[in-house]
Amino acid sequence: xxxxxxxxxxxxxxxxxxxxxxxxxxxxxxxxxxxxxxxxxxxxxxxxxxxxxxxxxxxxxxxxxxxxxxxxxxxxxxxxxxxxxxxxxxxxxxxxxxxxxxxxxxxxxxxxxxxxxxxxxxxxxxxxxxxxxxxxxxxxxxxxxxxxxxxxxxxxxxxxxxxxxxxxxxxxxxxxxxxxxxxxxxxxxxxxxxxxxxxxxxxxxxxxxxxxxxxxxxxxxxxxxxxxxxxxxxxxxxxxxxxx
Amino acid sequence: xxxxxxxxxxxxxxxxxxxxxxxxxxxxxxxxxxxxxxxxxxxxxxxxxxxxxxxxxxxxxxxxxxxxxxxxxxxxxxxxxxxxxxxxxxxxxxxxxxxxxxxxxxxxxxxxxxxxxxxxxxxxxxxxxxxxxxxxxxxxxxxxxxxxxxxxxxxxxxxxxxxxxxxxxxxxxx
Numbered sequence: 001x002x003x004x005x006x007x008x009x010x011x012x013x014x015x016x017x018x019x020x021x022x023x024x025x026x027x028x029x030x031x032x033x034x035x036x037x038x039x040x041x042x043x044x045x046x047x048x049x050x051x052x053x054x055x056x057x058x059x060x061x062x063x064x065x066x067x068x069x070x071x072x073x074x075x076x077x078x079x080x081x082x083x084x085x086x087x088x089x090x091x092x093x094x095x096x097x098x099x100x101x102x103x104x105x106x107x108x109x110x111x112x113x114x115x116x117x118x119x120x121x122x123x124x125x126x127x128x129x130x131x132x133x134x135x136x137x138x139x140x141x142x143x144x145x146x147x148x149x150x151x152x153x154x155x156x157x158x159x160x161x162x163x164x165x166x167x168x169x170x171x172x173x174x175x176x177x178x179x180x181x182x183x184x185x186x187x188x189x190x191x192x193x194x195x196x197x198x199x200x201x202x203x204x205x206x207x208x209x210x211x212x213x214x215x216x217x218x219x220x221x222x223x224x225x226x227x228x229x230x231x232x233x234x235x236x237x238x239x240x241x242x243x244x
Numbered sequence: 245x246x247x248x249x250x251x252x253x254x255x256x257x258x259x260x261x262x263x264x265x266x267x268x269x270x271x272x273x274x275x276x277x278x279x280x281x282x283x284x285x286x287x288x289x290x291x292x293x294x295x296x297x298x299x300x301x302x303x304x305x306x307x308x309x310x311x312x313x314x315x316x317x318x319x320x321x322x323x324x325x326x327x328x329x330x331x332x333x334x335x336x337x338x339x340x341x342x343x344x345x346x347x348x349x350x351x352x353x354x355x356x357x358x359x360x361x362x363x364x365x366x367x368x369x370x371x372x373x374x375x376x377x378x379x380x381x382x383x384x385x386x387x388x389x390x391x392x393x394x395x396x397x398x399x400x401x402x403x404x405x406x407x408x409x410x411x412x413x414x415x416x417x418x
Contacts, residue, residue, distance in 0.1 A: 011395045015369065017376050046398055050370040053348045054355055059263035063277050067259070067284050073248035122257050187260070187371070208254045209298035227258070227299060229373050 001025050006036055014043050016231065056187045113174045118210050120171050120180070121191045121225040131167035131182055141168045145179045153179035153194040154220065156243045163190070163236050183236065190226040190236060197221065204230050217241045251291055258299045259284070261372055262306045268367045269310040271356055275317075283309035300374060304382045307364070314360065321360055347409070354404040362397035365390055 001009075006029045012018045013026050030037050124131075133144045142155040148170050157165035164184045171180050173193060181192040196219055205212045213224040213233045222240055224233050262283065266276035283306040294301050315322050355363060361383075368379045380387045 008391075008395070011398065012376070012391055015376070015394070017391075043398065046402060047370060050351065050355070050366070050401075053351050054371060055352050056260075056371055057264045057267035057273075057276070058260045059280065060273070060277065063263065063280060064256075064259060066277075066281055067256075070281065070285060071248060071251070071288055073246055119253070122253060125257060186373075188373075206297065209258065227261075229375075232373075 001029050003033075003036070006033070007039070010036070010040055010043060014040070014047055051186055058187075114205065114207055114212060116173045117191070117193050117212065117223055117225050118207050120173060120193075121189075121210065122208075124169070124180075124182075124191065125189055132169040134167035136165045136167075138165065141165065141181070144168065145170065149177055149179055151179075151196045153181070154240065154243055155181060156240070158183070158236070158239050161235070161239055163239065185228055185232060185236075188226055188228040190224055190228055190233065192236070192240065193221075193223040193225065195221055204234065206230075213237045215241060247288075247291060251288055254294070254298045255284075255287055255291070255302055258302050261299055262302055264371060265303055265306050265367060266310050268355070268363060268371075269307070269360065270313065275313065279309050279313050280306060299372075300378045300382060303368070303372065303374075307382050350405055350408045350412070351401075354401050354408060357404060358397060358400055362393055362400060365393045366397040366401070369394055 006026060009018060009022060009026055013023060018026065030040060133141055135141050135144075136157050136159065138155045138157055142152070145155065145168055146152045155165070155168070159165070162185055166182045166184045166189070168182060169180045171178050171193070173195075176195060178193050178195040181194065183190040183192065203214055205214070210225055210227055211230050211233050213230070213236075215222050215237050217240075222237065224237055226233055259280070262280050263276055266279045266283070267273065270276045270279060283302075286309065287302055287305045290305070311322065355366065358366065364383055365379055368374045368382060369376075374382070376387050376390045379390045383390065385393075
């Protein structure tokens, strides 16, 4: 590989867009060329710096309200004005989840289970997040969950790896109470649904624009739901499994 | 389930992504709100055409709405980007900039000052975390162009952050 080509492909490599063969070639080049290595390190830093420091402009709540009024048909979700209805909404959402859970879900109905988890995630993000206990401290979150559930879910903060524990809630999915750990990565929220026993088979799925990553370890099911990309979602799954 | 309900479940949750893109492209809260509202209503009308993931689909609509708006209100900005030829020149330039030196305000100013077609790919890649393929579809250019624009965007950005940093250092020394 010529140096010009290596320099050109560096961006694709940082963005994890290079195919396996080219990646290997470039990695060999990186090992042999300290100047290229230096550029690679700086490029990664620049990319990380942008992700961390560039403003992410979230939509103002007035926009959601305007839209809700402008869309034809009746609103079925309260507009995102949201932040102040969070307490009554939490109760309403839980009631809705219970109702939906009982009406729709038979045990073992994978698709319904997925739908429920995505719906729960959407509800929580629309309501500017449904967190019952907001803490990045696993020693606060874990006892809180254990006190409310018949099992003790694994709880860990992965801030050093870029997944900050934001808190947790208890939800009702597939006819059973589940622990939901809420993680933050950049502007993305990730819900980790955890419960003991059987569940859908492992793998990554995409549903309604959200990614779902399912795994299990030592009798616990872990389902991650987020609009975060799959690669990073699997990173979190691996961390959770390793910590278990 | 009604269309409206499905739209609220599948598309509306991405309103932040829509606004973020529009805000970075128009560089103004008020205009971004107008553009996103138009784009959302348009998305609703074309909702049946949605295949696959909602977020890139919605962002393509928002992006087009932004470009129409910019063409109407700031035609010079669309016409006058640096040419692609320069953009595809071999990467020799310095990304030589350490992230810890990056001041938040300076960085945001520097991104806002990037020419439109570079700002667009940078936001889609770094803030929306979309793949080259998705960005290519949204910006309606070949994947190779996404690559070269992104490389160019990062070089321009590193360069202008450095210039801003030097300038502000001179200011304080005065």
